[in-house]
Structures are given as structure tokens and as C-alpha cells.
Amino acid sequence: MSGTFVGMPAFPTAAREALGDTQLRRNLAHATRTIRDKRAKVVAEVEEWEELRLAGAGVKEAALRDLATHLETLEDSLTRAGATVHWARDAEEACAIVASVTKAQGADEVVKVKSMATQEIGLNEALEADGIAAWETDLAELIVQLGEDLPSHILVPAIHRNRAEIREIFRRRMGAVGRPAPDGLSDEPAALAGAAREHLREKFLRAKVAVSGANFAVADTGTLVVVESEGNGRMCLTLPEVLISVVGIEKVVATWADLDPMLRLLPRSSTGERMNPYTSTWSGVTPGDGPQEVHVVLLDNGRTRALADDVGRQALRCIRCSACLNVCPVYERVGGHAYGSVYPGPIGAILNPLLNGVTDPQTASLPYASTLCGACFEVCPVRIDIPSVLVDQRAAVVDSHRDDRIPKPEAVAMKGAAWTFSSARRLARAEQASGLAGRVLGRFSRTTLPGGQAAAGRLPGPAAGWTSARDLPAPPAESFRAWWLRTNGGTDGGQDGGGS
Amino acid sequence: MRVALQITCVNDAMFPDTGKAVVRLLRRLGVEVDFPAAQTCCSQPMVNTGYLDEAVPVVRAYVDAFSGYDAVVTPSGSCAGSVRHQHALVARRSGDPGLVAAVADTSPRAYELSEFLVDVLGVVDVGAYFPHRVTYHPTCHSLRMLGVGDRPQQLLENVRGIELVDLPHATECCGFGGTFALKNADTSVAMGADKARHVRDTGAEVLVAGDNSCLMHIGGMLSRQRAGVRVMHLAEILAATA
Ligand code: SF4
Numbered sequence: 001m002s003g004t005f006v007g008m009p010a011f012p013t014a015a016r017e018a019l020g021d022t023q024l025r026r027n028l029a030h031a032t033r034t035i036r037d038k039r040a041k042v043v044a045e046v047e048e049w050e051e052l053r054l055a056g057a058g059v060k061e062a063a064l065r066d067l068a069t070h071l072e073t074l075e076d077s078l079t080r081a082g083a084t085v086h087w088a089r090d091a092e093e094a095c096a097i098v099a100s101v102t103k104a105q106g107a108d109e110v111v112k113v114k115s116m117a118t119q120e121i122g123l124n125e126a127l128e129a130d131g132i133a134a135w136e137t138d139l140a141e142l143i144v145q146l147g148e149d150l151p152s153h154i155l156v157p158a159i160h161r162n163r164a165e166i167r168e169i170f171r172r173r174m175g176a177v178g179r180p181a182p183d184g185l186s187d188e189p190a191a192l193a194g195a196a197r198e199h200l201r202e203k204f205l206r207a208k209v210a211v212s213g214a215n216f217a218v219a220d221t222g223t224l225v226v227v228e229s230e231g232n233g234r235m236c237l238t239l240p241e242v243l244i245s246v247v248g249i250e251k252v253v254a255t256w257a258d259l260d261p262m263l264r265l266l267p268r269s270s271t272g273e274r275m276n277p278y279t280s281t282w283s284g285v286t287p288g289d290g291p292q293e294v295h296v297v298l299l300d301n302g303r304t305r306a307l308a309d310d311v312g313r314q315a316l317r318c319i320r321c322s323a324c325l326n327v328c329p330v331y332e333r334v335g336g337h338a339y340g341s342v343y344p345g346p347i348g349a350i351l352n353p354l355l356n357g358v359t360d361p362q363t364a365s366l367p368y369a370s371t372l373c374g375a376c377f378e379v380c381p382v383r384i385d386i387p388s389v390l391v392d393q394r395a396a397v398v399d400s401h402r403d404d405r406i407p408k409p410e411a412v413a414m415k416g417a418a419w420t421f422s423s424a425r426r427l428a429r430a431e432q433a434s435g436l437a438g439r440v441l442g443r444f445s446r447t448t449l450p451g452g453q454a455a456a457g458r459l460p461g462p463a464a465g466w467t468s469a470r471d472l473p474a475p476p477a478e479s480f481r482a483w484w485l486r487t488n489g490g491t492d493g494g495q496d497g498g499g500s
Numbered sequence: 501m502r503v504a505l506q507i508t509c510v511n512d513a514m515f516p517d518t519g520k521a522v523v524r525l526l527r528r529l530g531v532e533v534d535f536p537a538a539q540t541c542c543s544q545p546m547v548n549t550g551y552l553d554e555a556v557p558v559v560r561a562y563v564d565a566f567s568g569y570d571a572v573v574t575p576s577g578s579c580a581g582s583v584r585h586q587h588a589l590v591a592r593r594s595g596d597p598g599l600v601a602a603v604a605d606t607s608p609r610a611y612e613l614s615e616f617l618v619d620v621l622g623v624v625d626v627g628a629y630f631p632h633r634v635t636y637h638p639t640c641h642s643l644r645m646l647g648v649g650d651r652p653q654q655l656l657e658n659v660r661g662i663e664l665v666d667l668p669h670a671t672e673c674c675g676f677g678g679t680f681a682l683k684n685a686d687t688s689v690a691m692g693a694d695k696a697r698h699v700r701d702t703g704a705e706v707l708v709a710g711d712n713s714c715l716m717h718i719g720g721m722l723s724r725q726r727a728g729v730r731v732m733h734l735a736e737i738l739a740a741t742a
Contacts, residue, residue: 016686289737329673333690369684371677371691372548387645391586394550414551421509421541424565431513448724462571465685470692470720473514480507480516484535490523494695 005150007198008340010365014018015334024160025295026337031159036326039274040378044471055261057383061315063219063253064258067307070252071218077222081284083294088246090301095126097242097297098211102132105242107208113226113233115213116154116320117246117299119342123211134211135177137198137204137232146173152323152344154338155270161336163187172200200232210291214247215319216262219294220255223283224296227266227276239279243291248299250307250316261298262319270321293470302355311392312354317382318347324376324386330369339366346376350389360396367393431479449473501741504566504584506574506610508712509531509541511604515712518575521739522613528675528739529621533573536739538565542574543590544582548678558730563602572609573616576711580612585645608625612642613735614651614710624654624730631661635704637695637718639672639711652710652734659737667707668698688717696721699729710734721735 010015018024043049058160063070075085088094102110110127112118112134118175124134124145134146144151145160147169151157158166169182170192179199179482185191212233216225216391225243226233237243253259267276285294307313325331336344340362341352349366366391376386407415438456447455449471456474458467466472478486486492503526526533543558562583566572574580591603596679617623626651626652636656642648675681675691694726696717698708705728709715712733719731 012684013617013684015684019690063545082707112579114618138726158553230537237631329675329691330684334687364545368680369687371640371675371680371688373640373673373677375640375671378644388589391548393549394548396550398552411551414546414549414554418546418551418554418557419542421543421546422561424538424540424561427509427512427540437561447723449719450728451732455723463682465682466720468685469689469724470717471723472720473716475514476516478516481510481535483516483520485537489519489533489535491528 005340005342008337008362010362011340011369012340012365014340015369016336018334018338018490022333023162025333027162027330031156031295032326032332034321035156039269039323039326042272042274044270045274047262047482052265053381054260056265056319056381057317059153059258059261060250060319061251061314063258064250064307064313064316067249067252067423070254071249071255073219073479074217074222074252075298076297078284079222081222083284084298086295088295088297088299088301091121094121094246094297094299094301098246099127099130099132099269101172101242101244101295102127102209103130105208107132107242109133109135110211110244111135111137111203111207111209111236112141112238113210113212113236114141114228115246116214116342117213117248117256119151121167121299121301123246129280133177135145135200135207137200137203137228137234137236138228142196142200143169144175146170151342152335153325154320154343154345154347156322160337160371163189163192167191169198170195178202178312189489193369200302204232204235204239206287207240209242209244210240211342212236212243212245214251214252216243216257216259217251217264218254218259219252221283223256225259227278228280229271231278231279233279234278237282237302238290240291242293242295244297246297246299248301249303250318266319266321267380269323269381277338283407305357306351309354312350312389315347315354316382318351319382320347321381323381324474327375327379328370329373330371339369344389346370347384350386350393353393354389354398358400360392364400367397376405411461422496428479428481428494431481432491433473434475435477435479435482439477447471501569501570503533504569504572505578506542506572507535508574508579510713510716511575513600514716517735518712518733518735521733522573522575523628525735525739527676528741529617529623529626532622534569535647536565536569538583539661540565542579542582544579544586546733547582547586547590547654550726552593555590556599559590559594559603563599563606563714566606566609567602569609571611571616571620572606573611573613574688575613575733576713577612577646577648578637578711578713580610580615581641581645583610585716596633612648612710614642614648614655615646617655617683617738618651625638625658625739626655628658628659628738628740630705630737630740631705633663633665634706634708634737635665635667635699636670637667637674637699637707637714638670639709641732642710644722645673648710655734655738656708659740662737663702665702666720667693667702670698671728673717674714676714678713680687689721692717692721696725696727700727705729707731708734708737
């Protein structure tokens with residue numbers, strides 16, 4: 001019943017549409033600013049934050065370096081603790097495993113803990129096709145699901161909705177899938193949360209099977225960890241008889257002690273809280289306590305592809321805190337849907353191409369959805385150098401077109417630029433030409449830039465993207481290089497040249 | 501100390517006054533700069549668009565032009581960042597150990613103007629006079645790639661007559677981003693509009709920054725809006741005298 005991202009247009013087109021959505025712009029600006037201010041405040045409280053980031057990056061890096069070994073250890077520990085471990089190469093395999101375990105219970109519904117991995121594999125849609133209803137129990141996920149909508153943020157998937165819209169969604173949709181919203185529901189946050197609680201309660205109490213992801217998987221103890229804020233996760237992880245967890249293979253850490261830096265970094269980075277409200281850990285089956293049948297689906301789905309990428313591998317350190325989304329000036333303006341994936345923002349711009357390759361034009365547009373301003377790298381708790389990976393993925397896009405029979409105009413332009421820029425003589429000649437053109441362009445323009453330089457007026461072709469909203473100075477008649485030559489570095493006559 | 505000026509391709513062709521200001525400023529401080537005529541571009545336009553192979557000959561041209569200098573000063577945080585952080589990557593891609601070694605030698609000697617003044621020359625008061633209301637935008641690459649910190653502000657604070665006002669949300673990107681400004685023109689303009697609004701809110705008559713590319717974008721917006729604000733490179737203000 002929820003939507004899918006399949007068939008999304010490339011980023012620039014999707015972004016243009018999002019930019020025109022005034023409600024979205026306001027919600028996003030407000031929400032991202034609030035979260036990022038909160039984060040900045042609580043991060044500033046931790047004197048050794050930089051050391052903590054290094055430790056966090058180190059834990060994940062060490063786990064990735066020896067991933068195969070850690071995964072085997074994890075499988076052993078889990079099996080010894082009474083869990084059943086499944087390996088899923090891709091989304092289809094993972095969904096089939098979850099469906100078959102659910103059906104084996106004779107169940108036709110599952111309750112879900114918020115999980116990026118299950119969204120990534122399109123689990124809800126796959127289960128629905130198999131006659132199994134999957135109920136999201138996280139408040140924001142519930143809003144997205146009931147609204148037949150798509151998530152637009154990793155942590156706050158309904159960030160694009162406001163409370164009036166949420167009330168409407170609850171009033172119109174809750175009744176069709178369970179307990180309806182109470183009469184006279186107001187748009188007060190507490191009332192909305194109350195309605196969700198009532199609606200979900202019957203599902204928690206009824207469901208035999210729960211599905212979760214995991215924030216971390218500890219290899220040596222066979223422990224899965226779920227970090228959440230609402231307690232809905234705790235309900236799913238303890239009430240049903242059967243628990244299925246879909247876990248990306250990059251979630252593994254070697255030891256229980258490794259959780260220490262991670263659990264300190266995560267809440268401050270994601271929700272701006274000092275400590276996480278509900279941290280659930282479980283190691284297989286505990287007789288007489290909680291689910292008595294525990295399944296763990298270890299998911300690849302492109303992760304080994306990313307692992308094989310020297311530069312891009314670091315993206316697998318990501319702990320999905322979403323700090324990079326909240327500081328991203330591009331994300332703040334276009335929101336999550338424009339990225340066409342459950343992983344939006346800066347991390348999505350690198351993770352999607354790393355997991356899936358860049359053959360699809362939509363995915364290939366993502367590494368370019370950034371100004372490379374570096375704000376993401378600055379806040380990332382596991383120090384993923386997102387700008388460098390973005391550049392590297394751009395190179396992957398370019399390289400994938402190197403054998404095209406008809407090169408793109410950009411490729412031709414770049415080759416031309418490389419030719420010009422590899423010789424100062426050629427560059428000087430090009431500048432002379434642009435100076436001449438500048439004189440002509442300047443004459444057509446009726447605009448003078450503040451400060452006196454002539455503007456180029458509105459230009460055709462690719463430059464129109466610039467001049468449609470921004471004035472562009474006309475190239476001056478004399479380049480710096482030519483001036484230096486003519487005046488001997490400003491020592492003959494026109495000393496300072498500078499002026500204006 | 502042999503000091504070379506790396507003018508950057510954008511300044512060379514579009515904003516020669518910035519380079520002239522650097523020359524004038526450094527000369528006043530007793531530093532004679534060379535302008536190696538063989539220089540072209542730092543290669544950033546190719547690298548940041550993903551054309552790494554195309555960047556190789558450009559990086560080669562850089563090391564040919566600038567090897568042998570004790571310091572290379574450039575009026576651009578972005579180009580200094582490219583030299584310091586991307587040249588090694590391009591050299592590795594070339595597979596040429598000679599280029600890798602050459603880059604290891606030239607890259608660390610690249611300085612953005614404010615770094616050169618404060619760290620190498622050890623001056624924060626350059627004897628400038630500029631009696632105007634000014635606000636400063638710290639460009640992303642100078643701030644986060646190079647870490648110039650508050651060096652530009654230190655230099656500006658010591659300018660006589662200047663009325664320096666804080667820019668709200670100063671550290672937010674202006675939306676230029678090189679080819680981003682064309683590939684994602686709509687988003688770029690949306691970001692630029694917010695930056696221009698913050699600039700206007702200061703009531704400044706001059707917006708100053710250490711990079712003409714970002715200024716071309718913000719200034720282009722301000723000019724289109726007839727905002728009555730002009731943009732100037734840091735070098736131009738520091739070079740100004742009574
Ligand atoms: S990339 Fe870093 S900042 Fe972004 S979600 Fe992942 S861990 Fe958080």
C-alpha cells in the first residue's frame with residue numbers, strides 16, 4: 001500500500017519540482033534547522049568528540065576490513081544462541097525468506113520496527129504481493145504508510161508532512177486497516193500520537209510475527225541491537241512469538257565493547273539527544289522470555305560491490321544517523337523524494353551508486369546532486385569523507401561513458417578544456433578570444449554589475465541555466481596574463497592596474 | 501623565499517583585478533611574486549566533474565609551472581584546496597610515479613591568500629584602508645577543505661575605516677558548486693537566493709569572500725535583484741589604501 005521509488009526522474013528534474021512545493025520548503029527548512037541546532041548543541045558538550053569520531057570510524061573500519069571472518073563469527077554466535085541465520089544475496093532472496101518464515105507460522109500479518117534495510121529491499125510491497133500485511137509501527141513510518149506516501153528522511157520519514165496533513169491521513173485511512181481515528185481528532189501532536197498508539201496497540205497484541213532491522217550486530221556475542229525512540233520497537237521485539245531481523249552485512253561489529261563509541265555517537269548525531277531512549281539488545285532465543293523463534297537474514301544486496309570499491313568502501317561505515325541530511329543545503333531545499341531512494345541526502349548520493357552501479361541515469365545523477373561544500377563530512381560521526389566519494393563516483397559515471405560511440409557534449413567540452421589547460425599558450429589564445437567576445441557581449445548587455453564591470457546579458461545554450469537567474473560578468477578585454485606581459489607585472493606604467 | 505602567484509583560470513580570464521590586487525598587496529608587504537607564464541588551471545573543473553583522465557595533463561602543467569618555488573600563493577580557497585587535496589588523487593590515477601613524486605613536492609607549498617599572509621608572512625594588519633560597510637562570506641572550500649578558520653576576518657578587522665558586520669548563517673554554502681551551478685541550476689539558484697537574502701539583511705554595501713567563483717554566483721544574484729550590493733575579492737579590500 002505504500003508507494004515505490006521505481007521510475008523516478010533524474011535528480012535535477014525531481015529537484016525542480018520539489019523546489020516549487022512551498023509547504024515542503026517550509027517544513028524542511030524548519031525541521032532540518034531544528035535538528036541540526038540540537039545536534040550542534042549536544043555535540044559541543046562532548047569535549048573528546050573528535051576522538052570519539054575516530055574511535056567510531058575505527059570500529060567500523062576494522063569490522064569491514066575483516067568482514068568475512070566477523071560474519072562467520074556472528075553466524076556461529078547466533079546459531080549457538082538458538083537463532084536461525086539466513087543469507088540473502090539480494091532483495092528478492094531476502095523478501096522470500098521473510099515471507100516463507102511468516103507463512104510457516106500461518107500468519108498473514110507482521111508488525112514492523114522501523115528499518116532502512118527492509119525499506120531498501122521493498123519488503124512491505126513483496127509481502128503484500130504474498131498476501132501478508134506489514135504494519136509499520138514507528139509513528140512517522142505509520143504516517144507514510146497510511147498516506148500511501150514515500151519516506152523523505154532516514155530518521156524522520158514524514159518530515160515533509162505537517163500536523164494538519166497528518167490528522168487528515170489518520171482520519172481518512174486508519175479505519176480501513178484497523179482501529180479508526182477517534183472522533184474530533186485535533187491536530188495537537190499529543191492527540192495525534194494518542195490516536196496512533198490506540199491504532200497500533202491492537203496490532204502489537206495480535207501479531208505473531210515481528211520484522212526488524214538492526215543498528216548493530218555484535219559478532220562475538222551474537223547480539224543484535226535496535227535503537228529507537230518511541231518504544232514501538234521494544235513492543236515488536238518482545239511481544240510476538242517469532243522475530244525476523246533483516247540485517248545488512250555491514251552492520252557487524254567485532255565485540256560488545258565496540259558498541260561503546262557507537263552508542264555514544266549515534267543519539268547525539270541523529271536526534272540530538274544525549275542518550276537514546278530505547279536501546280534493545282537480544283542474543284538469539286531466551287527461553288520463556290520474548291520471541292521463542294528468532295531468525296536473522298544477513299543481507300548483501302550490493303554491499304559486497306561497495307566493499308570492493310577502494311574509495312567508496314567507507315560509505316559502509318554509515319550508521320544511518322542522518323546528520324548529513326540535516327546539514328546538507330541541497331537536501332534542505334529539495335527534500336528526500338528527489339533522490340529517488342530510501343537513502344536520500346549526501347549518504348544516498350554515494351550509497352545508491354555504490355550499491356547499484358551507475359548504469360541507471362537516475363542513480364548516475366545522484367553524485368552530482370551536491371556542491372561539495374563538505375558540511376556532511378564535518379558532521380558525520382564515522383568520518384565518511386562524502387565529498388571525496390562523490391567526486392570518485394562522478395568519475396565512475398564519466399568512466400562508464402568512455403566507450404560511448406557518440407560522446408556527451410560535456411565530455412567533448414572537458415576534453416577541449418583539458419587540451420587548452422595543458423598549455424599556457426593555448427590558454428592565452430583562448431582568453432584573447434573570450435576577451436573579444438566579452439567586448440561584444442558587453443555591448444549587447446544593458447546591465448553593468450555593481451562595481452562597474454559589464455554583464456554578459458542573457459546567453460543561449462548551457463549558459464542559459466546561469467543567466468536565467470544570475471547576471472554574468474562579460475569577460476574583460478585583457479586577461480591577467482596579458483596585463484602581466486604588457487606591464488611587466490605592473491612595474492611598467494600601469495603599476496597597480498588594480499583600480500576600480 | 502621564491503614566491504609564485506597562481507592566478508587561477510577564473511581570475512585570469514574573468515577577474516584580472518583580483519590578481520592585480522594580490523600583486524599590489526604583496527609588493528606593499530615587501531614580497532615580489534613571480535608569475536610563471538606556463539601556468540594554466542588547477543584542474544578542479546575536470547576533477548569535480550569526474551573527468552580524472554582529462555585532469556592529468558592539467559596537473560602536469562601545474563607541477564611544471566610551479567616546481568622550484570618555496571610558496572605558491574593563490575587568491576582562491578577552492579583552487580588551493582584542489583592543489584592540496586586532489587592533485588595526489590589525479591597523480592595516482594595517472595599511474596606515473598614521476599608525477600606522484602612531483603605532486604608530493606608541489607602540493608604542500610600551495611597557500612590560499614589569507615593563509616599566506618597570516619601563516620607565512622605573519623601579518624594580520626596589512627595597512628589597508630576601506631571605509632565601507634562590509635560583510636564576509638566564508639567559502640566552503642576555504643572553510644572546510646583548507647581550514648583557513650578566522651584568518652580572513654583577522655585581516656579584515658585590521659583594515660582602517662571598515663565597518664565589518666556578521667553575515668547570518670555565514671557558513672552555509674552559497675550554491676555555486678562549480679558545474680553544479682549549471683547541472684542543478686534550480687537548486688543552485690534556490691541556495692543562492694537564500695544567501696543573497698542573508699547578505700541583504702546585513703545592510704552591507706560590499707560582500708567580500710576569498711573566491712571569485714562563489715562571488716560570481718552570489719554577485720550575479722545580487723546584481724539581478726538590483727540589490728545595491730557589490731562583491732569584492734578579499735585581495736581587493738586588503739590592497740586598498742587611503
Ligand atoms: S553518512 Fe555519516 S552522517 Fe550520514 S547518515 Fe551515515 S553516519 Fe550519519
